[in-house]
Amino acid sequence: MNVGNEVFFDLTKDKFREECGVFGILDTSFQNSNASLMSYYGLFALQHRGQESCGIAYSDGETVEVKKDMGLVSEVFSRNVLDEMGGVAAIGHVRYSTKGDSKRINAQPISVNYKLGTIAVAHNGTLVNADVVRELMEDGGVIFQTDSDSEVILNLIARSVKRGFRTAIKEAMQAVKGSYAIVMLTENSLIGARDPYGIRPLCLGKKGDQYLLSSESCAFDAVGGELIRDVKPGEIIIITKDGIESINEVEQTITSTCSFEYIYFARPDSQMDDIGIYKARERAGEILAKNHPVDADVVTGAPDSGIPAAVGFSRASGIPYEIGLVKNRYIGRTFISPTQEMREHSVHVKMNALRANVEGKRIVLIDDSIVRGTTGKRLITLLKEAGALEVHLRISSPKVQYPCYFGIDTPYRSDLMASASSTEEMSEMIGADSLEFLTIDELIESLGGRDRFCMGCFSGVYPLSTPVSM
Numbered sequence: 001m002n003v004g005n006e007v008f009f010d011l012t013k014d015k016f017r018e019e020c021g022v023f024g025i026l027d028t029s030f031q032n033s034n035a036s037l038m039s040y041y042g043l044f045a046l047q048h049r050g051q052e053s054c055g056i057a058y059s060d061g062e063t064v065e066v067k068k069d070m071g072l073v074s075e076v077f078s079r080n081v082l083d084e085m086g087g088v089a090a091i092g093h094v095r096y097s098t099k100g101d102s103k104r105i106n107a108q109p110i111s112v113n114y115k116l117g118t119i120a121v122a123h124n125g126t127l128v129n130a131d132v133v134r135e136l137m138e139d140g141g142v143i144f145q146t147d148s149d150s151e152v153i154l155n156l157i158a159r160s161v162k163r164g165f166r167t168a169i170k171e172a173m174q175a176v177k178g179s180y181a182i183v184m185l186t187e188n189s190l191i192g193a194r195d196p197y198g199i200r201p202l203c204l205g206k207k208g209d210q211y212l213l214s215s216e217s218c219a220f221d222a223v224g225g226e227l228i229r230d231v232k233p234g235e236i237i238i239i240t241k242d243g244i245e246s247i248n249e250v251e252q253t254i255t256s257t258c259s260f261e262y263i264y265f266a267r268p269d270s271q272m273d274d275i276g277i278y279k280a281r282e283r284a285g286e287i288l289a290k291n292h293p294v295d296a297d298v299v300t301g302a303p304d305s306g307i308p309a310a311v312g313f314s315r316a317s318g319i320p321y322e323i324g325l326v327k328n329r330y331i332g333r334t335f336i337s338p339t340q341e342m343r344e345h346s347v348h349v350k351m352n353a354l355r356a357n358v359e360g361k362r363i364v365l366i367d368d369s370i371v372r373g374t375t376g377k378r379l380i381t382l383l384k385e386a387g388a389l390e391v392h393l394r395i396s397s398p399k400v401q402y403p404c405y406f407g408i409d410t411p412y413r414s415d416l417m418a419s420a421s422s423t424e425e426m427s428e429m430i431g432a433d434s435l436e437f438l439t440i441d442e443l444i445e446s447l448g449g450r451d452r453f454c455m456g457c458f459s460g461v462y463p464l465s466t467p468v469s470m
């Protein structure tokens with residue numbers, strides 16, 4: 001393949017995509033009115049989890065307001081707007097959609113007024129029975145404003161909230177099936193809930209009198225807070241000016257946190273369920289070097305997510321690590337698509353090989369996953385065009401053979417390269433001199449040896465019934 005004939009490429013198009021990130025804050029003294037500004041910084045740290053729309057719902061202790069729009073956090077909020085918003089409590093959301101179209105009405109948080117006030121909700125995950133529950137509710141007269149399955153949860157809670165939040169949330173959690181990490185805001189409380197399998201992450205933090213909730217702990221660092229612990233699978237946390245109350249009364253299940261969070265989605269400076277993301281990726285690289293070795297001169301990582309595993313591979317193998325590929329970080333969504341005559345060069349605008357480090361060398365290239373196979377093929381072509389003698393591809397995850405039904409944007413199974421091809425066939429199609437993957441057992445080893453993760457997209461065995469098997 002000659003990359004010169006390829007259209008300008010976007011590396012993220014050949015990755016599984018996380019759908020959302022959530023953040024929440026409540027000041028138990030009700031004195032600090034910086035909750036919106038803090039949420040802004042928290043959402044900034046979570047921007048990698050969704051770039052299509054974002055929003056913040058905030059409360060001054062008496063009313064809940066929502067500001068949201070299409071665009072990045074930096075595009076939707078200005079300093080003046082945030083100062084005007086204020087708030088002693090807030091929740092925030094960054095969104096990339098699969099369920100519900102990409103349009104403003106589906107941006108979150110979404111809110112509903114009920115007899116006693118307002119509830120706003122921000123949700124990361126996918127409900128596998130949302131359509132069924134929605135239809136039942138519509139038959140009962142409920143009118144939905146959005147296409148989003150998050151509104152199903154919101155309406156379930158609003159319907160029975162007069163019997164108390166504790167009961168309403170518990171009943172909603174019993175009615176919905178799927179993956180969810182939810183933060184909710186009322187005039188005077190912040191609530192967090194994680195699905196009974198703990199598929200999507202949610203953690204609890206603190207900064208002085210302010211309690212924090214977030215999809216990832218890196219957002220606590222961004223606001224000067226600290227991680228207390230992960231919200232447990234099935235746990236509901238209610239935070240008011242009286243402090244924290246934890247409820248865990250849903251059915252007990254086997255914890256099945258998404259293993260792809262550790263491989264690719266989460267930021268390397270986050271910690272999830274007591275596992276440091278960077279260290280897990282580095283260990284995966286060490287295991288690859290030990291169990292899938294190769295004779296080579298240089299190890300390099302596909303920017304950016306392949307780099308920690310490449311460092312681990314280099315350390316365990318003794319083969320020096322070098323930067324082999326350089327990514328241009330300044331290409332935004334407004335980048336002008338190349339004209340026909342520019343296409344030959346355009347592929348090098350986004351990513352280029354570092355000739356001085358790869359020419360005349362045998363390279364081990366580490367990437368985190370193969371989805372359609374287009375990225376690996378392009379990176380190998382770039383390295384070979386820059387003079388690499390051999391490129392051996394090592395992947396720090398097992399073969400992705402099945403789609404995800406739990407809040408991750410995945411292609412159809414037929415588009416997953418590993419679903420229909422052997423490793424040898426994939427190696428040939430990608431143009432690698434050899435190709436090896438981490439096995440499922442090796443992935444578990446890299447995550448500390450405890451089998452408590454969803455591996456559905458690798459094994460086809462999911463923690464709960466999927467729309468296909470229901």
Ligand code: SF4
Nearest residue numbers: 258259404454456457
């Ligand atoms: S199927 Fe894959 S991407 Fe989806 S939750 Fe499970 S491990 Fe994560």
